[in-house]
Amino acid sequence: MAIKTTIILRTLVLVLATLVSLPLVARTLVEGARIWPAPDHTRLVLDTGGEVDHNIFSLSGPSRLVIDLKNTSLKADFAALDLEGSPIKRIRSAPRNGNDLRVVLDLKSDIKPRSFQLEPNQQYGHRLVVDLIDEGGSRIEKATAPTVTQDSSGKRDIIVVIDAGHGGEDPGAIGPRGTREKDVVLKMAKTLADLINRQPGYTAKLTRTGDYYIGLRNRTILARKYNADLFVSVHADAFRTPQPKGASVFALSQRGATSETARWLANSENRSDLIGGAGGLSLDGRDDTLAGVLLDLSMTASINASLGVGSSVLGQLGGVAELHKPGVEQAAFAVLKSPDIPSILVEAGFISNPQEEKNLSTEWYRTRLAKAIMGGIDDYFQKTPPPGTLLAWQKQNGQSGGGVSHYRIQRGDTLSGVARKNQTTVSELMQFNDLRDDRVMVGQTIRIPAS
Structure with missing residues (x-):
C-alpha cells in the first residue's frame, strides 16, 4: 500500500510540474x-x-x-x-x-x-x-548635395537648414486630441522653407522631407554638408498638465558648449571635419591646445550669433503668438551643438495645451508662425549678413533687401506712431508683418514697406 501511494504521489508531482511549466513556453x-x-x-x-x-x-x-x-x-x-x-x-x-x-x-x-x-x-x-x-550613398546623395544659388557676380545665397523634429517611429509629443508633433512640425518646416526660398538672397534646405527619423547628430551633419549659415530646428513643446502655453526659442547653453568642444577634441575623426560652415576653418593637423582655442572661439561666436538670431525670431513670434518666456532660453539640446553653425530651436507652442494643439493643427496658424520666424531670420541677416552673400553686397552698396526697411520697437512706441513716422498706415503694417492686433513689444523688430 505504501509503495502504491508513493507511485501515485510521484505521478501527481510530475503532472503538476508539467502544468506549471506550460506557461513558460507561451x-x-x-x-x-x-x-x-x-x-x-x-x-x-x-x-x-x-x-x-x-x-x-x-x-x-x-x-x-x-x-x-x-x-x-x-x-x-x-x-x-x-x-x-x-x-x-x-x-x-x-x-x-x-x-x-x-x-x-x-x-x-x-x-x-x-x-x-x-x-x-x-x-x-x-x-x-x-x-x-545604405552605405553606398546612392539614395542619400541627392539629399545631401549642397546647392548654393549664385548670381552672375558670385554673390551667394544665405543657406538656412530647417529641421523638423522627430519623425517615423518617433511621434514626438502627442496632444489631447491625438495631434502628433512630428506631423505638425514637418508641415510647418515645409511652409517655412517655401517662404525662405521665395525671399531673394536665401536658399532653404530640409533635413527631412517625409515621415522618417533622422538621428540627432545626423541632422547637424546634414546642415554642415549643405554649408549652412543657420540651422533652425522646429518642435512643439509638451507638459504633463494642459496649462502651460506659448512659443519659445532656444540656443545652446554654455554647459552644452563645453561638453561638445570636449567631444570634438576627443574624437580624432572630427579633426578632418570642416569647422566654420562656409568659413573653412579646419582642425586637421592642429595640436590639442590650438584646436581647443579655435573650437572655443568658434563655439563662442556660434552661440552669440544664435542668441542674436534667436532674439530676432522671438521678437517676431511675439507679434503673432503668446510667448512662454520673454527671452531666448539656453539648453544643451543635441541639435544645437554645432561649433561652426549658428543654431536655434523653435518651440512653436505647447501641443499639450488644448487651444494651442487646435491652433497648431491649422494651416493658417502654422503659416503665421512660419512668417514670423522668416521675418526674424531676415531681420538678423539684414543687419549682419555673412560675407560674400547677396545681402552683404546690398548692405555694402546701400541697397535695401527688396524695398523693405526694419525698425526695432523702443519704449513708448506705438504702431500708429511708427506708421506716421514712416508715412504708412497701421493696417498696412499689420498686414505686412502678419500682426493680429496693433500691440507691439519693446525690442520687437517690424518690417516697413517702401513708400
Whole structure:
C-alpha cells in the first residue's frame, strides 16, 4: 500500500510540474509591422508582445537579410506593407525549430543591418527595430548635395537648414486630441522653407522631407554638408498638465558648449571635419591646445550669433503668438551643438495645451508662425549678413533687401506712431508683418514697406 501511494504521489508531482511549466513556453507574438523609408536608410519596426531574443544576419547572391526570433509566432500581415521607396523587394516568414520564427527580407542590393529594441511609449508597445543602412550613398546623395544659388557676380545665397523634429517611429509629443508633433512640425518646416526660398538672397534646405527619423547628430551633419549659415530646428513643446502655453526659442547653453568642444577634441575623426560652415576653418593637423582655442572661439561666436538670431525670431513670434518666456532660453539640446553653425530651436507652442494643439493643427496658424520666424531670420541677416552673400553686397552698396526697411520697437512706441513716422498706415503694417492686433513689444523688430 505504501509503495502504491508513493507511485501515485510521484505521478501527481510530475503532472503538476508539467502544468506549471506550460506557461513558460507561451510564444511572443509579432502583432504588427511598419516601414519607414528615409534617404539613407529604411526602418522596419515589428510590434511585439514583449521583449524578444533575436538574431540578424545578411546573405548575398541574392541579397537577403534574415531575422530569427526565438519563441515567437507571427500575427502581423507582411503582405500589407507598402515597400515602395525601400530596398526591400519582398518579406517572407516561416516557423523554425518548432517555436521560433524566421523572417527573410529579399533585398534589391546589399545593406548594412542594425537592430535594437524599444520600450513601450504612449503610442506603441514593445518594438523590435531593424535599420537597413545604405552605405553606398546612392539614395542619400541627392539629399545631401549642397546647392548654393549664385548670381552672375558670385554673390551667394544665405543657406538656412530647417529641421523638423522627430519623425517615423518617433511621434514626438502627442496632444489631447491625438495631434502628433512630428506631423505638425514637418508641415510647418515645409511652409517655412517655401517662404525662405521665395525671399531673394536665401536658399532653404530640409533635413527631412517625409515621415522618417533622422538621428540627432545626423541632422547637424546634414546642415554642415549643405554649408549652412543657420540651422533652425522646429518642435512643439509638451507638459504633463494642459496649462502651460506659448512659443519659445532656444540656443545652446554654455554647459552644452563645453561638453561638445570636449567631444570634438576627443574624437580624432572630427579633426578632418570642416569647422566654420562656409568659413573653412579646419582642425586637421592642429595640436590639442590650438584646436581647443579655435573650437572655443568658434563655439563662442556660434552661440552669440544664435542668441542674436534667436532674439530676432522671438521678437517676431511675439507679434503673432503668446510667448512662454520673454527671452531666448539656453539648453544643451543635441541639435544645437554645432561649433561652426549658428543654431536655434523653435518651440512653436505647447501641443499639450488644448487651444494651442487646435491652433497648431491649422494651416493658417502654422503659416503665421512660419512668417514670423522668416521675418526674424531676415531681420538678423539684414543687419549682419555673412560675407560674400547677396545681402552683404546690398548692405555694402546701400541697397535695401527688396524695398523693405526694419525698425526695432523702443519704449513708448506705438504702431500708429511708427506708421506716421514712416508715412504708412497701421493696417498696412499689420498686414505686412502678419500682426493680429496693433500691440507691439519693446525690442520687437517690424518690417516697413517702401513708400
